[in-house]
Amino acid sequence: MKPRLHLFAAVLTVCLVYPFAHALASGHDDGITLNPMVLVGVAVMLVAGKLGGEIFERFKQPSVLGELVAGIILGNLVLFNFHGAEPLKTEPTIAALAEIGVIILLFEVGLESDLREMMEVGWSSLLVATLGIVAPFFIGWGVSAYLLPQEAMLAHIFIGATLCATSVGITARVFKDLGKLNTREARIILGAAVIDDVFGLLILAVVSGAIRAATSGDVLSMFDIIIIAIKAVAFLVVAMVIGHLVVPHILRGAGRLETRGVLLTLAVSFCLLLSWAAVKVGLAAIVGAFAAGLILDEVHYKPRGQQANRDLNDLLQPVSTVLVPIFFVLMGLKVDLSLFGQKELLGLATVLTVGAILGKQVCSLGVVEKGINRVVIGLGMIPRGEVGLIFAGIGATLMLPTTAGTVEAVVNPTTFGAIVIMVIITTLVTPIALKWALGRPRSVKEASKS
Numbered sequence: 001m002k003p004r005l006h007l008f009a010a011v012l013t014v015c016l017v018y019p020f021a022h023a024l025a026s027g028h029d030d031g032i033t034l035n036p037m038v039l040v041g042v043a044v045m046l047v048a049g050k051l052g053g054e055i056f057e058r059f060k061q062p063s064v065l066g067e068l069v070a071g072i073i074l075g076n077l078v079l080f081n082f083h084g085a086e087p088l089k090t091e092p093t094i095a096a097l098a099e100i101g102v103i104i105l106l107f108e109v110g111l112e113s114d115l116r117e118m119m120e121v122g123w124s125s126l127l128v129a130t131l132g133i134v135a136p137f138f139i140g141w142g143v144s145a146y147l148l149p150q151e152a153m154l155a156h157i158f159i160g161a162t163l164c165a166t167s168v169g170i171t172a173r174v175f176k177d178l179g180k181l182n183t184r185e186a187r188i189i190l191g192a193a194v195i196d197d198v199f200g201l202l203i204l205a206v207v208s209g210a211i212r213a214a215t216s217g218d219v220l221s222m223f224d225i226i227i228i229a230i231k232a233v234a235f236l237v238v239a240m241v242i243g244h245l246v247v248p249h250i251l252r253g254a255g256r257l258e259t260r261g262v263l264l265t266l267a268v269s270f271c272l273l274l275s276w277a278a279v280k281v282g283l284a285a286i287v288g289a290f291a292a293g294l295i296l297d298e299v300h301y302k303p304r305g306q307q308a309n310r311d312l313n314d315l316l317q318p319v320s321t322v323l324v325p326i327f328f329v330l331m332g333l334k335v336d337l338s339l340f341g342q343k344e345l346l347g348l349a350t351v352l353t354v355g356a357i358l359g360k361q362v363c364s365l366g367v368v369e370k371g372i373n374r375v376v377i378g379l380g381m382i383p384r385g386e387v388g389l390i391f392a393g394i395g396a397t398l399m400l401p402t403t404a405g406t407v408e409a410v411v412n413p414t415t416f417g418a419i420v421i422m423v424i425i426t427t428l429v430t431p432i433a434l435k436w437a438l439g440r441p442r443s444v445k446e447a448s449k450s
Contacts (some may be wrong), residue, residue, distance in 0.1 A: 004054060005360070008100060008165050010086070010185065013046065020085045021156075025042060029196075029260070034315060035093065037087055037088070037091060037093070038090070038091060038093045038094060039067065040172075041087075041088040041094055041325065042071060042073070042094065042097065043086075043093060043212075044085075044156055045071070045074070045088070045094075045325070045326055045330070046322065046325060046326070046329075047072055047325070048070040048071070048073070048329060048431040049064075049066070049067040049071070049325035049328065049329045050066050050067075050068050050325065051070065052066030052068075052069050052070030052073075053067050053070075053325070054066065056069070061427075061428065061431075062427060062433070064328055064386050064425060065424060065428070065429075066331075067325045067328035067329050067330045068328050068331060068389070068423075068424070070329055070332060070333075071328060071331060071332020071333045072332040072333075072335045072337065072420075073332075073334070074088075074329070074333055075088075075089065075320050075332060075333035075334070075335060075336075076333065076335070076338075077336040080368050082136075083266040085154075085333065088324075088330075088333055089330075089333050089334060093327065094330060095330070097326050098327040099285070099327075100323055101253055101273070101320075101323035101324045101325070101326045101327040101391070102286060102327045102390055103271065103285055103286060103289040104268075104276050104289070104316070104319060104320050104323050104324060104428040105284040105289075105320065105324045105390075106289040106290045106293065106390075107262045107268075107271045107289045107290070107294065107316070107329065108132070108222050108313070108320055109197065109290060109428065110289065110290040110293015110294045110295075110297065110326060111293040111296060111297050111298075111312060111313055111316070112293075112313070113288045115142050122392065123197060123368050124188045124191075124192075124366065124367050124368050124369050125191030125192040125194075125371070126192075126365040126366075127194060127195045127365075127366030127367070128188060128189070128192040128363045128364075128367060128381070129191075129192040129193075129194075129199060129363075129366075130195075130199070130366065131362045131365060131366045132164075132166065132192065132196060132359075132360050132362070132363040133164045133200065133203070134362075134382050135197060135356065135360070135363075136160070136163035136164050136356060136359030136360060137161060137163065137164050137203070137274045137359075137360040137363040138160060139160070139163065139355040139356075139358070139359045140159050140160035140161070140162065140163035140164075140352065140355060140359075140371070141156050141157055141159065141160035142160075142161075142357070143348070143352055143355050144156040144160065144339070144348075144415075145350060145352050147344075147347060147348050148348070148415070148416060152214075152400050154207065154211050154214060154222050154400060154410065154431060155323060155400060155411075155415075156206055156208055156265075157210075157280070158207050158211070158235045158391075158398070158410050158411065159352075159395075159411070159419075160261060161200070161203045161207050161391060162385070162386075162388055162392055162395065162411075162419055163352070163355065163356050163359060163382075163422075164196070164199070164200045164203060165196070165197075165200050165384050165387035165388045165390075165391055166192075166193050166197075166200075166344060166360070166381050166382075166383065166387065167197045167383045167384055167386055167387050167388070167427065169428060171189055171380040171381075171383060171434065172190060172266070174185070174430070174431045174434045174435060174438075175189075175380075175434075175438075181437060184372055185373055185376045185377060186371065186380075187371060188372065188377060189368065189376075189380040189381060190383065192363070193381075195258070196381075197290060197387070198236070198290075199282075201232070201284070201286065201287045201290060202229060202232050202233065202388065203211070204284055204287075204391065205228055205229070205231075205232040205282075205283045205287060206225055206228045206232070208226040208284060208394070208398060209225075209282060210225065210228075211398045211399075211400060211410060212226075212398070214400060214401065215398075215399055215400060215401060215407065217401075218318075228282065231281055231282060231283070232248075232283055232287065235277075235278060235281055235283060235287065235291070236287070236289075236291050239274060239288070239291045239292075239295065240291060240294055240295055243274075243291075243292070243295030243296075244295055245404070246268060246446070247295055247296065250266070261310065263290070263314075263315060264315040264316065266295055267292075267312055267315070268319065270292055270295075270296070270390070271288075271289050271292040271293070274288035274289065274291055274292040275287075275288035275289045275292070277287070278291070284394065286390065294384035296312055321375035327389075327393070328386070330418070331393055334396065334416060335412070335416065335417050335420050338414050339414055340417065342414065344414060345414045345416035345417050345418050347420040348414070348415065349417070349418035349419075349421035352418055352419065352421075352432060353421065353422045353424045353425045353426065356382070356384065356422055356426050356427070357382055357426060360378060360381040360382050361378040361379075362378075363377055363378050363381045364377045364378040371383065375436075376434065376435045376437045376438060379430065379434050379437050380427050380430070380434055382420065382429065382430045382433070382441040383426050383427045383430040384423045384426050384427065388419065388422070388423040388426075389419075389423055392411055392416055392419040392420070392423075394398060395409070395410045395411030395415075395416075396409050396410075396411045396416055397409070398410040398411075
């Protein structure tokens with residue numbers, strides 16, 4: 001589509017949305033039982049997210065950043081005395097749609113994760129992932145404890161957990177664009193990212209459990225923490241074993257049915273059920289969604305009367321295209337730009353970003369193979385992307401008791417803004433740094449160290 005057509009589409013969108021927004025502001029519902037704010041809000045969020053994603057993709061950047069920035073713009077229109085987007089930040093229906101969107105997103109991440117490739121690069125991926133979790137975790141914890149001494153220790157630990165994540169989708173795209181997706185470095189990073197996701201979710205489960213226990217007035221002992229970790233590992237293992245034995249056969253058999261969309265319906269239902277099961281055992285819903293994706297990562301089926309196999313990733317794409325942007329736009333809506341003038345926020349964002357970048361450089365020490373470009377490994381693990389935002393979003397919903405007898409969010413608005421800045425910078429800097437590292441000739445000294 002030509003630039004003029006894009007401009008025309010944007011103007012047309014505004015002209016179509018404005019009457020709905022005006023009706024919403026006037027309080028007319030025209031007999032609609034569902035809150036009309038939800039209808040208008042979702043429409044505006046989707047259009048804004050897609051336009052933002054389009055703009056960022058034209059500059060060779062991930063569309064998720066465009067969706068996030070679109071949400072930031074919508075959420076801060078109050079600075080220009082327009083309060084139309086304010087109710088969207090706390091609307092329960094939109095929050096529920098966003099939560100389903102993030103569940104679908106983690107389902108996709110699981111589908112794209114290849115455990116066999118992870119096993120092929122073995123020890124290097126395991127060590128890279130382990131160091132990439134440990135170093136950023138303690139750096140984030142230390143930074144939070146130093147700069148936010150008034151916060152509870154569990155809040156510091158949670159901020160450390162947000163730095164553990166790795167959004168490998170951005171790195172994978174750079175490798176693909178340069179035609180180096182099949183290199184050993186790329187396979188080590190992709191394998192480490194799978195382990196990273198698993199470790200990150202385990203840390204999230206433990207920290208979230210500790211926070212919930214503190215909110216209810218209990219004290220979580222080391223034994224309790226071990227139990228939560230064992231429970232999380234057991235859930236993943238049991239779900240994958242049972243799932244690999246049973247579910248793929250059921251879904252492949254769905255090809256015999258003539259009803260349209262059977263595979264997609266069953267797959268999404270399985271994802272939601274496993275997410276529910278994860279919540280029932282005390283874990284985050286996204287743990288179950290990720291496990292569902294790992295189980296179904298190789299599911300294909302041949303519809304009755306057709307020759308071609310259908311891939312689950314392709315079938316799921318229309319669902320994620322609609323639901324996932326709602327989550328990122330909502331995350332952007334919650335960013336308060338009026339706080340960005342605070343030295344506390346900017347200082348925390350700067351130190352967190354530096355710590356997030358340096359922490360992942362430790363990953364390169366985990367490479368045990370010869371001839372591997374360790375600089376590429378370290379740079380490829382930098383981006384936090386959507387995973388960091390998911391952690392921050394969960395932290396904003398978790399509450400901790402204060403010394404004053406009240407409760408407050410683990411991730412308050414100031415900390416949330418700092419984490420968003422960290423996510424944006426680490427995501428933007430990775431493609432540039434990675435292209436430089438892949439394109440530069442290595443010295444004899446560097447090669448000998450490999």
